[in-house]
Amino acid sequence: MEPIIIVGSGMAGYGLARELRKRRADLPITLITADDGAGYSKPMLSTALTQHQSAEQLQQNTAETLAAQLGVQIRTHTRVEAIDVEAHALRMGHEQITYGKLVLALGADPVNPGLAGDAAHTVMSVNDLNDYREFRHRLAGSQRITILGGGLIGCEFANDLALAGYEVQMVHPREWPLERLLPAMVAHELVQKMTERGVVWHMPRKAVAVWQAATGVQVELDNGERLQTDVVLSAIGLRPRTALAQSAGLSVGRGIQVDRQLHTSDADVCAIGDCAEVAGMVLPFVQPLLTQVRTLGAILAGEVVELSYPAMPVTIKTPIWPLVVAGAAVTAEQDWQIEQVEGGTRARLFDAGGQLQGFALAGAATKERTVLAKALPALLPLNNAP
Numbered sequence: 001m002e003p004i005i006i007v008g009s010g011m012a013g014y015g016l017a018r019e020l021r022k023r024r025a026d027l028p029i030t031l032i033t034a035d036d037g038a039g040y041s042k043p044m045l046s047t048a049l050t051q052h053q054s055a056e057q058l059q060q061n062t063a064e065t066l067a068a069q070l071g072v073q074i075r076t077h078t079r080v081e082a083i084d085v086e087a088h089a090l091r092m093g094h095e096q097i098t099y100g101k102l103v104l105a106l107g108a109d110p111v112n113p114g115l116a117g118d119a120a121h122t123v124m125s126v127n128d129l130n131d132y133r134e135f136r137h138r139l140a141g142s143q144r145i146t147i148l149g150g151g152l153i154g155c156e157f158a159n160d161l162a163l164a165g166y167e168v169q170m171v172h173p174r175e176w177p178l179e180r181l182l183p184a185m186v187a188h189e190l191v192q193k194m195t196e197r198g199v200v201w202h203m204p205r206k207a208v209a210v211w212q213a214a215t216g217v218q219v220e221l222d223n224g225e226r227l228q229t230d231v232v233l234s235a236i237g238l239r240p241r242t243a244l245a246q247s248a249g250l251s252v253g254r255g256i257q258v259d260r261q262l263h264t265s266d267a268d269v270c271a272i273g274d275c276a277e278v279a280g281m282v283l284p285f286v287q288p289l290l291t292q293v294r295t296l297g298a299i300l301a302g303e304v305v306e307l308s309y310p311a312m313p314v315t316i317k318t319p320i321w322p323l324v325v326a327g328a329a330v331t332a333e334q335d336w337q338i339e340q341v342e343g344g345t346r347a348r349l350f351d352a353g354g355q356l357q358g359f360a361l362a363g364a365a366t367k368e369r370t371v372l373a374k375a376l377p378a379l380l381p382l383n384n385a386p
């Protein structure tokens with residue numbers, strides 16, 4: 001039997017291997033990864049300082065242990081360079097191997113901030129455990145950190161660094177952080193709470209260059225101001241890894257396009273996780289990924305099922321001002337119903353018919369997440385749902 005080949009050893013790749021093994025002991029599975037295949041939980045990278053976890057402690061398993069546990073073959077430090085969908089073959093260097101079914105779980109790349117300056121090369125992003133190891137190395141002996149981008153990842157790192165005693169500056173190009181997830185008022189509360197913890201905000205501002213300085217570096221902003229800092233962390237966004245699929249002739253939009261069976265435009269190639277655009281949506285979060293993994297595991301084990309998504313709230317890990325968001329993407333015109341509750345804020349978004357379409361909960365109001373999530377419509381209902 002030709003193996004199922006999974007490319008990628010993140011939560012999606014390992015999650016699928018686990019799901020498949022649970023259902024079928026007989027399937028030959030090979031997992032190929034460009035990195036060392038270490039098992040870790042990526043969301044923990046942005047809370048590890050306050051959890052007193054080093055990069056080494058965050059590593060839960062080696063590839064060898066996981067290969068034995070899951071009964072799969074794992075090839076580490078091996079980059080897939082091309083896919084020949086006609087021949088059902090992958091090329092890695094001079095080697096070619098064939099697959100029965102192929103699953104792309106390639107993740108996403110940090111967006112390059114495109115900065116000028118003689119220290120632009122020192123700007124880093126943290127998108128995996130190896131990046132995090134390097135980040136912690138750079139933090140040793142540093143005190144001043146500048147973060148570019150006030151999205152989910154930037155805000156979480158700012159929170160973690162501020163609580164761990166670092167001097168944090170945030171540079172964000174919009175009027176308020178998390179502008180696609182939060183109404184202005186709730187975002188301003190976060191800014192206020194973080195400011196009280198020493199975070200300095202520069203909004204709406206963009207970094208244009210990074211220069212060497214006598215000590216550390218200087219971040220030049222688009223108004224000419226220069227920020228003195230030791231480490232610059234860029235968190236301006238992620239872009240699904242689509243190049244491999246695109247050069248194989250598979251359909252690609254914002255991500256690798258798949259249907260509700262997780263099939264790409266080739267029936268024997270599937271995609272899951274951060275690289276995938278599933279039924280038109282790119283959702284780079286754990287809960288959709290786990291839902292995809294369960295569905296594809298069932299399909300590859302021979303069941304007839306399709307993907308559906310319930311409403312999936314996302315917790316933003318900013319304990320300085322805890323936040324949970326769900327539902328509709330936020331736009332400036334929306335009319336939020338915002339209420340102060342004891343120790344927190346509840347913001348709800350209703351459509352013209354009075355149906356709840358989204359919410360943002362802050363502080364003590366985050367405990368309402370389960371009740372409110374039940375009132376939201378499914379993000380991707382079953383086709384035959386009433």
Ligand SMILES: Cc1cc2nc3c(=O)[nH]c(=O)nc-3n(C[C@H](O)[C@H](O)[C@H](O)COP(=O)(O)OP(=O)(O)OC[C@H]3O[C@@H](n4cnc5c(N)ncnc54)[C@H](O)[C@@H]3O)c2cc1C
Pocket residue numbers: 007008009010011012013032033034035042043044045046078079080081105106107108126127128153241244272273274275283284285286287289314315317
């Ligand atoms: C700091 C941080 C905090 C987060 N916090 C949360 C959170 O609190 N809640 C939440 O829901 N989500 C969170 N997320 C998002 C979540 O972690 C991701 O959605 C998820 O981990 C993505 O997993 P993945 O397997 O799709 O991709 P990845 O983990 O990026 O794995 C991709 C894999 O593909 C391999 N690869 C890529 N190209 C090739 C190739 N050509 N050949 C071979 N191998 C290749 C890579 O080496 C890697 O092993 C966070 C993300 C970050 C960065």
